[in-house]
Amino acid sequence: MKSSTTCQEWLNSLPPTEGYLTNEQSIGREFFLENGMPSKKDEAWRLSNFNKLNSFLSLPTTIDHEEIKSIFPEKDKNRERIIINPNENPILNIDLPNGLEKLSNREIEDNLGKIVQSTNIKNDISVCLNQATSKELLALKVKSNFNQSLEIVIPSIEGKSISTRVFLVIEEGTKLDLLQIFTGNNNSAQNHLIEIKLESKVELTHGLISLGEQQKSSSICTLAVEQSEKSKYSLHSIHHGWDYARFEPRIIQSEGQASTIIKGLQVTKSKEQIATHSLIRFEGPNGKLDQLQKAVASEYSHCIFNGSIEVPQNAQKTEAAQLSRNLLLSKRARIDTKPELEIVADDVSCTHGATVSQLQDEELFYLLSRGIDSKHANSLLLKGYYDEVISHFPKSAQKWNFIEKLIKDIKK
């Protein structure tokens, strides 16, 4: 990395450090002062579209309250919905239900940033981008008596860049269904940092719907999850409609004996670029991972997947499987997929695979031969392709109409 004019301009454009996360902001800004913005020489950013990243950085971060005008589908009765307005203390206006508590300052000080740090990523640009700009924090403890589902919605603002930070501690033995929704707006940018700590025996089902929808919206999101022993974590994510998006899920099984399921889907069209850089590290024995990453790229778009799995010496008997399946719907679209397995332990089972294909002509002909028109047949096949990921979302997630959005606009 090197300092650049863009970086200096960006730092100059930021408002003075303020809010609950003042110290974090200073740390993040220091990082960029020292290191500058990423370049093609940084392995993790090598394939990134820097013009798009520059557009991301060019949007102003100062926001007035009246600028947030998003309308959301009605929430389900058994779902607690939290809408995060950037710049505002997210907890201020919420009556927290039973089982959901604000983390104390002490708890935050002791834990915030630790999960991210434990991923040990050199030049952690996505995280620093968030640190430099996020002012407020949504920090909650979910207790085992919380008997609802939790929904966290983050809207965006036209012509603006927003940053949010969320920290959740999920108490021992809790079962939670968490749904997060990011929606993009016209010419908008968003940057999220989510940290989740799963205490032992926690079962967390985490759906993440990230929909750009409008012209020129971009998103950078880091999700860091620490799993204690005997915890189960399943993440189902969809990224669609972003001109530029980068998603970095990092999961650490800190004590082993935990299980992780990841089913990710990214769909691009036009000249969009969407990237997922995942990291799963096993720091104890008997860990399990089942990871499926799917991508569909059409027109001139670009999908990237980089999947790291780290199995150090103390992670014996790890069972990990990673599969990257990709559909390339146009000759001019591009898909880059790369597994990165670092295995030191000798008694493990780790598999990985990657496929890039097109919609199958025989499947299409079968549908056509039953009188189904080609547009509908293609939609059915795409829906079928998405099914392995979208079937895991709770029914209430369908209110966000993401299936229709995923199928619409795809040109074969």
Next chain:
Amino acid sequence: MISSTSETILSIEDLHASVEDQEILHGVNLVVKEGEIHAIMGRNGSGKSTLSKVIAGHPSYKVLSGSIQFKGKDILELEPEERARIGIFLGFQYPVEIPGVSNLEFLRVATNSRRKELIKSELDTFEFEDLVKEKLKIVEMDPAFLERSVNEGFSGGEKKRNEILQMALLEPVISILDETDSGLDIDALRIVASGINRLSQPNSATILITHYQRLLNEITPDFVHIMADGKIIKTGNKELAIELEKSGYDFVDKNTKEKEMAK
């Protein structure tokens, strides 16, 4: 069911067709009228499946010359889905598995496409479920198969039953059933054959492509055609199939040679 006033449903004249630049059909002639059941038999590679795919409009097959008319109308310019909607049904030899696409949804969309053509009202999910449950009885199929993905994990017999279920729902004018009997045990063969018999109508027709006479014990064909080297070389009645079963295709070869000598 055949009468002298029966209308011609399918008329194929001097059809030449190729796949991957290799000519497979070398001048097929066939006329199928209302109420008729035709059987096409022949060795592997004789062009039977190619003929069925060409009629259904598979994009990999290219018609070089000749014509296919459906009820007097040239269909060569029609897309596969248009051919299906006017009532041409191809029962696949190897029905395709489509993961993630619900069988029920697929059947409903297909049925509604055909109903639209027949100027019948489209069926919503509930109305369709009632209809499909009725039709399931024809092929003695477990309703659980509706909840699964199209043909995914179905046994050979289940796939073929699913094909006949589609035939029942689409109510085609002509059904071309490509080796519907292959991979079936005796009980499944009987169920599938009985389904085909029940679906035969005086104003529809069936072409059975098969290797074996055993299907023809269950479904009596009006005509039996033998295909060799991309042509129909002999046409007869059920006796021809019995003779073929007895003497094998050597008898066809002998017959062909005799014809060539006579020329």
